[in-house]
Amino acid sequence: MEMMxxxxxxxxxxxxxxxxxxxxxxxxxxxxxxxxxYAQEDVQHILVRHEQGAAHMADGYxxxxxxxxxxxxxxxxxxxxxxxxxxxxxxxxxxxVVLSGQVPSMHIGEDAFQETDMVGCSRPIVKHSFxxxxxEDIPLAIAKAYYIANTGRPGPVVVDLPKDIVNVLExxxxxxxxxxxxxxxxxxxxxxxxxxxxxAQTLLAAKRPILYVGGGAIACEASALVTxxxxxxxxxxxxxLMGLGAFSSVHPQFVGMLGMHGTLEANKGMHNxxxxxxxxxxxxxxxxxxxxxxxxxxxxxxxxxxxxxxxxTIAAHIPVVGSVDKVAQQLLEQFGxxxxxxxxxxxxxxxxxxxQWRERKCLDYKxxxxxxxxxxxxxxxxxxxxxxxxxxxxxxxxQMFAALYYxxxxxxxxxxxxxxxxxxxxxPAAMGVQMAxxxxxxxxxTGDGSIQMNIQELSTCLQYKLPIKIISLNNRALGMVRxxxxxxxxxxxxxxxxxxxxxxxKLAEAYGHIGxxxxxxxxxxxAMARCFAEKERLVFMDIMIDQNEHVYPMQIKFGAMDDxxxxxxxxx
Amino acid sequence: MKRIISVLMxxxxxxLSRIVGVxxxxxxxxxxxxxxxxxxxxxxxxxxxxxADDKVIEQITKQVNxxxxxxxxxxxxxxxxxxxxxxxxxxxxxxxxxxxxxxxxVEIFRAQIVDVDVNNYTIQVTGTSDxxxxxxxxxxxxxxxxxxxxxxxxxLARGDKALRP
Numbered sequence: 001m002e003m004m005x006x007x008x009x010x011x012x013x014x015x016x017x018x019x020x021x022x023x024x025x026x027x028x029x030x031x032x033x034x035x036x037x038y039a040q041e042d043v044q045h046i047l048v049r050h051e052q053g054a055a056h057m058a059d060g061y062x063x064x065x066x067x068x069x070x071x072x073x074x075x076x077x078x079x080x081x082x083x084x085x086x087x088x089x090x091x092x093x094x095x096x097v098v099l100s101g102q103v104p105s106m107h108i109g110e111d112a113f114q115e116t117d118m119v120g121c122s123r124p125i126v127k128h129s130f131x132x133x134x135x136e137d138i139p140l141a142i143a144k145a146y147y148i149a150n151t152g153r154p155g156p157v158v159v160d161l162p163k164d165i166v167n168v169l170e171x172x173x174x175x176x177x178x179x180x181x182x183x184x185x186x187x188x189x190x191x192x193x194x195x196x197x198x199x200a201q202t203l204l205a206a207k208r209p210i211l212y213v214g215g216g217a218i219a220c221e222a223s224a225l226v227t228x229x230x231x232x233x234x235x236x237x238x239x240x241l242m243g244l245g246a247f248s249s250v251h252p253q254f255v256g257m258l259g260m261h262g263t264l265e266a267n268k269g270m271h272n273x274x275x276x277x278x279x280x281x282x283x284x285x286x287x288x289x290x291x292x293x294x295x296x297x298x299x300x301x302x303x304x305x306x307x308x309x310x311x312x313t314i315a316a317h318i319p320v321v322g323s324v325d326k327v328a329q330q331l332l333e334q335f336g337x338x339x340x341x342x343x344x345x346x347x348x349x350x351x352x353x354x355x356q357w358r359e360r361k362c363l364d365y366k367x368x369x370x371x372x373x374x375x376x377x378x379x380x381x382x383x384x385x386x387x388x389x390x391x392x393x394x395x396x397x398x399q400m401f402a403a404l405y406y407x408x409x410x411x412x413x414x415x416x417x418x419x420x421x422x423x424x425x426x427x428p429a430a431m432g433v434q435m436a437x438x439x440x441x442x443x444x445x446t447g448d449g450s451i452q453m454n455i456q457e458l459s460t461c462l463q464y465k466l467p468i469k470i471i472s473l474n475n476r477a478l479g480m481v482r483x484x485x486x487x488x489x490x491x492x493x494x495x496x497x498x499x500x501x502x503x504x505x506k507l508a509e510a511y512g513h514i515g516x517x518x519x520x521x522x523x524x525x526x527a528m529a530r531c532f533a534e535k536e537r538l539v540f541m542d543i544m545i546d547q548n549e550h551v552y553p554m555q556i557k558f559g560a561m562d563d564x565x566x567x568x569x570x571x572x
Numbered sequence: 573m574k575r576i577i578s579v580l581m582x583x584x585x586x587x588l589s590r591i592v593g594v595x596x597x598x599x600x601x602x603x604x605x606x607x608x609x610x611x612x613x614x615x616x617x618x619x620x621x622x623x624a625d626d627k628v629i630e631q632i633t634k635q636v637n638x639x640x641x642x643x644x645x646x647x648x649x650x651x652x653x654x655x656x657x658x659x660x661x662x663x664x665x666x667x668x669x670x671x672x673x674x675x676x677x678v679e680i681f682r683a684q685i686v687d688v689d690v691n692n693y694t695i696q697v698t699g700t701s702d703x704x705x706x707x708x709x710x711x712x713x714x715x716x717x718x719x720x721x722x723x724x725x726x727x728l729a730r731g732d733k734a735l736r737p
Contacts, residue, residue: 119586120589123586123589123590123593124593124597127640128639128640128641129586131585131586148640182640183643183737184581184582184640184641184642184643184737185640306638307634307637307638308631308634308635308637308638311627311630312631
């Protein structure tokens with residue numbers, strides 16, 4: 001058996017697990033591991049500028065590939081700086097492993113320098129965590145961490161490594177674990193056949209069915225199967241913010257995103273449906289609006305790999321525990337051979353009704369000859385990327401504009417912090433995407449508020465030559481906060497504007513990148529063309545947009561799903 | 573309604589704190605908690621009593637079950653079960669009259685005196701929580717209760733039903 005230090009075991013286990021990229025930042029407790037990284041080339045380390053950035057990069061890497069993202073940080077502040085990133089991944093069920101250094105075992109509990117109870121701090125926001133106590137246990141703990149992170153409902157796992165067990169001076173036998181299964185952890189993948197039959201019968205009998213697709217459909221690569229179900233039933237499909245791309249947004253059966261800023265046709269479709277097939281979605285408050293008024297006519301079939309997600313907020317009539325891909329396959333088998341012509345005829349009235357809602361064209365906006373509208377910026381990005389970019393987003397109005405105005409034809413192209421709503425997520429996430437897909441176009445849609453929350457990573461972009469395209473919708477304000485203040489606080493803009501904005505063009509240049517400011521609608525197309533023509537370099541587009549634009553549609557508080565504001569003056 | 577949740581989990585460091593964490597993170601009550609290793613030392617058995625309605629109990633059970641260290645979770649109050657609690661209670665016994673009365677109560681409640689001092693008795697009593705409440709109340713009528721410590725409820729389902737890995 002090979003002998004090696006605990007530090008070498010960490011790196012070797014990563015290599016044996018096929019891990020290619022680690023996002024991290026060195027420090028006292030992990031110097032031994034960094035020394036072991038130095039001695040090899042199988043695992044590439046990406047040096048970030050702030051540990052939060054490392055976690056978001058690993059997250060973007062994971063979202064765009066389906067692989068598990070890896071983070072390596074030191075103890076204390078290194079570890080606590082990742083917490084927002086871990087919580088972001090936890091809320092959106094993203095597979096991630098965070099290797100954190102810890103003070104030597106004999107000093108744990110003594111308030112040693114850079115000591116933090118990382119397992120304790122992260123406990124509510126991880127799927128699981130390990131505090132490794134013996135060097136010999138390192139391979140098994142790390143292998144289990146990856147297994148847990150990327151099976152069942154995915155999520156982040158922390159592995160805390162005290163400094164003494166990774167000591168480069170002590171050698172131990174290395175043994176790569178053959179088996180990582182645990183008696184206490186067996187996710188249910190296939191749906192119960194009785195439930196599947198009931199679900200299939202209900203769907204076939206429905207007159208106004210709708211598919212409500214969430215991030216779970218992306219996590220288990222179920223796009224093709226979901227599409228088959230939709231086409232077989234000839235039913236409309238709506239998607240959560242997290243599910244965008246699981247079912248193609250350019251498919252004729254797609255009615256748009258649902259929820260707080262969902263389309264009229266999606267929210268009306270849900271409210272009037274007689275059967276809702278929820279696939280890997282969790283009926284969260286940004287979807288349901290007032291739960292007491294939620295979809296009164298619908299029989300709800302809820303498919304989710306996590307039993308705790310089922311009937312948590314909305315009671316399911318037909319709960320199905322299982323992964324979306326396996327359950328979709330089972331449903332298709334049950335459908336047998338439905339005569340598609342029949343289903344066409346059966347759905348005619350429903351599609352006619354949906355057509356009427358679509359005619360309202362709820363996403364139309366009024367362009368202004370003098371002021372750039374945020375919607376037209378997103379449309380321009382779509383045009384110049386031919387709809388084929390990886391689009392990462394920060395959090396705020398720009399996020400909703402991107403979700404609504406950039407149709408995603410494929411899964412894993414839309415990268416955003418849906419559950420936690422983490423400002424500062426976009427840039428590092430796009431960097432993780434670019435590391436995973438060096439040839440692809442990696443775009444960040446951000447705003448003047450969000451971009452400043454992790455702007456230090458522009459330095460990392462230079463170091464690794466990441467030609468990211470940053471599209472910053474600059475409205476000189478925290479747009480979404482301002483929108484709520486307009487609607488609910490008589491336009492009293494308490495702390496929602498910034499009156500000492502940096503010169504973003506100079507800032508980009510200071511970091512060694514290209515900065516372009518766009519002030520007028522007439523300049524937009526040409527500037528965008530210049531931006532995307534730069535294949536080798538990062539371009540920061542500082543686009544001055546209308547400060548007074550609101551995101552619509554928007555659900556009205558305490559109302560049903562389809563109680564919507566359609567503009568500043570119109571409502572349903 | 574009072575519920576007794578029984579959990580079988582790995583006897584691993586941090587497992588208990590994860591369970592307690594689920595209760596505090598999600599705003600569930602814990603009335604009592606009783607935990608120890610089982611006959612199989614790699615496993616722990618934990619009994620939690622809580623007051624909650626059906627919907628909350630369903631969520632508690634699911635959220636606890638979701639923890640990686642947890643093997644099985646059951647709501648004992650769903651079926652017939654036995655539940656017991658143990659209390660050690662120290663009472664002042666400063667006169668013969670009080671000593672006699674305390675002794676009578678110990679007999680009636682089938683408790684045991686486990687420690688004797690010049691001025692006090694320490695008594696052990698087991699039974700349902702109601703019985704323990706009644707015993708403490710009765711002693712309180714007779715004399716001064718110096719201190720008491722209760723284990724919280726532990727329970728098992730009746731008959732063949734069992735939580736095994």
